[in-house]
Amino acid sequence: MRTHELFTLVDDQVTAGRYPGAVVAVRHAGTTAVHATGTLAVGGGDPVTPATPFRLASVTKPFGGVLALSLVADGTVGLDDDVARWLPELAAPRVLRHPGAELTDTVAAEQPVTVRDLLRMTCGAGLLMDESPLAHAMWERGVSPGPLPPRHDPDTWVARLAALPLADQPGQGWRYHTGSDLLGVLLARAAGRPLPELLAERVTGPLGLTGTGFRTGRPLPVQYAPTDAGLDVLDPADGVWSAAPVFPSLGGGLVGTAADVCAFLGAVADDALPAGVRAADVLHDGLTGPQRAAAQAFLGPGRTWATGNLELTLEVTDPWTTPGRFGWTGGTGTTAYCDPSLDLVAVLLTQRMMTGPHDGPEEFWQAAHDAVS
Template identity: 75%
Template sequence: MDTTALTALLDRHVAEGRYPGAVLAVRHAGTTTVHPAGTLAVGGTDPVTADTPFRVASLTKPFGGVLALSLAADGLLDLDADATRWLPELADQQVLAHPDAELTDVVPAERTPTVRDLLHMTAGAGLRMDTSPLAHAMWERQVSPGPLPPQLAPDEWLARLGALPLSDQPGEGWRYHTGSDVLGVLLARVTGRPLADLLAERVTGPLGLTGTRFWTAAGLPTQYAPGDDGLQVVDPPHGVWSRPPAFESIGGGLVSTASDVCALLGAIADDALPGGVRSADVLRDGLTDTQRTAAQAFLGPGRTWAAGNLELTLEATDPWTTPGRFGWTGGTGTTAYADPSLDLVAVLLTQRMMTGPHDGPEEFWQVAHDAVA
């Protein structure tokens, strides 16, 4: 694969100031190329390197999905088990009578969520991108998804979440993100061990991913969000991710390198995951038609949410997609997908947060696709 066009695109975006710095990693036909560009901060002199860790945000989710499936493969976790066995805070929940209802306008939940509901994000709780009373309450009680991982201890976070009504009856809808963090609490309780230890033992250690963890004492790139006066600091180099977290979030809490993310998706593409985890299980579309329709309101048409906590393309709806393509994009400016039909894995890690659905990495993916298609 000739990566000239891809590296030139990244260099141009850095030169134009879209990204202070970034790293891309591309694997094609057995060869991996890593290309860093720019600096760790606006106006800085310290360069981004191939090993620079970035806050990968929701690219954390596939790591968590593989971890959960590893425990299931070893018989330590039944995906169809009642999740309230380990999460009593979610027992006896109420459900909003309609999506915009007041918090008191509720009906009883018809059943409790399963572990599989958490893995597939069909447990009834999740991101609300609206002005509803529930969206306001989630934000006010610090349980709404945001650019930083939860700043509460897991028990307190789950208690606050469980005290709020669900958006949907368990198993009937699809809501982004929150199920992943609830799943993380469950995995720690099932095993009695920190998620950091489980991840190192079952996923990152066996795959040799030395740059992936929940925090790092090494200085990270400054995290920015675009504002009216240019890029505004969201998290400094020695900010939230520079110390052990209060909440180990498998929804969005990891830092990682482009090489590590590329290697994880490559292992899924090659069916070479550790611990008896099969790629067919990671990429299984377990959503019902109703759930998938709800998911596509967020993911876009032609896509579904697979069991490994990642997006799977069912039908090509963009010129750079093909059926079977899988991966995800994180709100901190990170994106990674594998396209088995093209023998392609590509990763782009930046420190510039996206501002919306039309501020993403589409140009990167078109150039990557064209380089090998």
């Protein structure tokens, strides 16, 4: 593998000021290489190292998917169980007549929300990128998805969310993110254990991922949000992740190292996951045609959302993709995918937020593809 070209690309992006710092981890043909570049802060002197943890943002979601499937494997929860057993706040949800309706214009849910709905993002609640009354109400109540974990504790957050109607009938639409955070609350209640302990016991511990968790004692890079004037601080080094989380978020609450994320996706690729979880279940595409069409409005064409809470490529739409490629990207500037046909796992962690769908790591993925193909 021509890792030099890939590492040079990221070095050049750091030199150009796109990223203050970054870490790349690549596994190919049984060999893993890790490359760190840049500094922890703009203008700072402390270097990024291979052991530097980054805010994983939505790259957290596949970890939550594996955790959920481990509890399915031992019978603690079932994929088709009504979530009201553990989330009684959602026992009788109301649903908007259409997603843009007034909050009082609702009907009863036609069927319960299931655990499967939370994993595949079909629970009826999620990201709304519009000016609808529900979008405004979610923002005002502090339950709208964002780059930082919810500021309310899990019980308060669920109560605030459940007081609002769903945007879609359960199982009929596809809405990003919120299902993952509901899933985290459900799993902790079902297991009777704090979510950080549960994840460590069932996923990160057995896989030896010592640099991944809901908080860290190691120096974190400063998290930046791009603006017209440059990079503004979103979360300082001693910010949200330097203390125990108020809300341990399976939607985007983990910090971790590039090597850990690479090893995690490698475990999926090798079907070497803990607690009875099978890679085939993680990568199962359980969406119906209409659900997949709704998901592709967000994911892009040729992709689907697999049961393990990650993106799965179904057909080639970009020159660096192949059918069967899986992984995900986080809004804080993180991206991680496995391409089984190329025997490739690659991870790029940065501290620069993406500004939108056209501000992503496409150059990185093209270079990673070219380095092995």
